[in-house]
Amino acid sequence: MDMLWSLIASCERHQxxxxxxxxxxxxxxxxxxxxxxxxxxxxxxxNEDAAEPIPAAQCEK
Structure with missing residues (x-):
C-alpha cells in the first residue's frame, strides 16, 4: 500500500x-x-505523454 501512495505522491509532485x-x-x-x-x-x-495527442473522446469531457 505504501508503494501506491508513493506513486500518487510522485504524480502530484510532477503535476x-x-x-x-x-x-x-x-x-x-x-x-x-x-x-x-x-x-x-x-x-x-x-514528457512523453505531453508529446502524444489527446484522443478526441477525452477532449469532449
Whole structure:
C-alpha cells in the first residue's frame, strides 16, 4: 500500500493526474522489457505523454 501512495505522491509532485498516469502505465507495463521500464517514471512519462495527442473522446469531457 505504501508503494501506491508513493506513486500518487510522485504524480502530484510532477503535476500529473494520478488516474491517467496509472491507467497508462498499468496498460503497458506487462509487455515492456525490463530495460525499458524507465519510461514509466513519472517525470519521463510526463514528457512523453505531453508529446502524444489527446484522443478526441477525452477532449469532449
Amino acid at each position: 500529473l493526474d494520478p488516474q491517467r498516469y496509472l491507467t497508462s502505465v498499468l496498460a503497458k507495463i506487462g509487455s515492456t522489457p525490463r530495460e525499458e521500464l524507465r519510461q514509466f517514471l513519472p517525470d519521463v512519462w510526463k
